Amino acid sequence: MPSAAASTRVEDAVYRRRGDLIELSHAIHAEPELAFAEHRSCAKTQALVAERGFSVRPVAGLDTAFRADYGSGPLVIGICAEYDALPEIGHACGHNVIAASAVGTALALAEVADDLGLTVVLLGTPAEEEGGGKVLMLEAGVFDDIAATVMLHPGPIDIAAARSLALSEVRIRYTGRESHAAVAPYLGVNAADAVTVAQVAVGLARQQLAPGQMVHGIVTDGGQAANVIPARAELRYTMRATDSESLRALETRMSGCFAAGAVATGCEHVVAETAPAYAELAPDAWLSETLRTEMTRLGRNPLPTELEASLPLGSTDMGNVTQVMPGIHPVIGVDSAGASIHQPEFAAAAASPSADIAVVEGAVMLARTVVALAESAEQRDRVLERQYRRAS
Template structure:
């Protein structure tokens, strides 16, 4: 059983560093940066860890705005993931400033007990979660190879311990036709914008036949330059989601027929390219999630009941890919935003408000105490280490 000493120690560290953590959250929030361009946010997130004596590795996996900050030398290597990218136009409406600051707080707290608990604490700066799949790229590059378990928190409108997400794929669809004057010789043109229209009509008709949990949404990123010129090029970006990766693959196949329809109906050439790596669905570790749920309740939060968690999936996250490979969690920590949800301007404002600040502190405490519980529960510690050993051998 976990000792009260270690559990209390990590909580005390977070509370002592409250001012620093809230200041970090507000600073990242005040200067939002988009995927793969989070240079200031990356530097801010690693600064407190560097001051504490963490060993910093910059640009792991060749990603300029990623980092690793390591402390300790114990056999149980725990990754704490920090995100800090923002959204175009609405800044930190997903609250990644809270994620970064709570991750830093948890890492600083765990550093205080790392030697006693046989831990190596790794704070991972993971860029481009909103678009680009930073964690997927880091996984492919081997950055997570030494890590046995990975944890993080994400803000949201409610508290969910075993949060789920949707599998996601995103593509760019480009059509190529032929320009012509729209009034003088439209018959000489091949209209790429019409190809987009046909594809979108086909997608709209497909919606009636979607499997439960499947969805798609997209935008036109290029529809022509002048109304009196038949557009020779048009492009759209579509996101496809499903509750499970197998269902997502089925949806991708059906969507490919809709994209083809646009080309066939107009005579355009076309191609479909990956806009972002595939995001797998979250698979939270049951024991870690249950431990985190108990911590939520201890702090006076009211997590969604277990039986409802699967029915309330988040959007999508590249942390899903991490939880497919190792025990991990991505719980939701509630932020009061006047009824607003993530990706809304009101949520961006709340992410730097009192409730957002409390989410930083509570998130750091709950993560740190969950890791302490893991380290001090022999059966669970052995389970996680054995799973890592098996993954290394595979």
């Protein structure tokens, strides 16, 4: 447990900034922006920490990614802020809550950074819904000096050690040959038929998918005119699995289904990744249990440990971060009247009084968890040693 002095200071710091944090959450929610175009949301997320004296700079060659540092201690802690939204349904994943709670955590930890030997790093991570901003930032070295990374995500229930599925997404393009659909259909090579064959193959393959594997997709181009044999058609498919090894097996299985469309129709086809693959979350056990204690202290009722692994919550590029360093991605409960994430009703819930409480309590929980890490000699040494090994 964190010491009374430091834990009280960070908690008090969050409550002092409560109004600012809720205002930030609502401001981001009111102007939803899509992946890699979150310019207003990125600027809003930076503003409060810049005023506090954090050193803010763009990173990874991405217009809407940033790193804001405070302090000079040897224990470097990252706090991830997400702020991208979804097409048409806005912040139905509640990333406004994520950004505001991350800012609250960073501001609180700045109050004790010198005393605890911390460097506090707020990371603005774009394009979680589509594009893998954290993966790109990892590859660019933005996380290299960070010993542990924390964040949280709103959802219908509280989960201390949340899990996720590994994910990859591909675009499949079929190329055939146009012809008049009535005058000379025999001269055409129908790319839309290739799409149909591929989808039937995927549907039939579902019976033999391994537990935890799933696949879902849409047709993004199926032709332009009913009386023209389409020479091009396109699918977009997402594949998920319990871990990266299972995902690779699923990708191999699906590649055969996509090829079947081309073979059956005589089309050519190309399969291309649309974004970096997402690894599954690997929550740090000690950080998760410390966060669970904080959830309970605040009167929340986190999902029992034995049920957490059986309830993976979609996919996230934070999984890639937790594969290379200690990290957590807990879920903080928001009253959504039965709605789940990625539903319009959850977008409304993400700016509700319940979500405002989640912003504040989430920042308190994360900040106190980091204090506990900094004050435990054993755990501090553990994460620093892992960081040194990773850097060497």
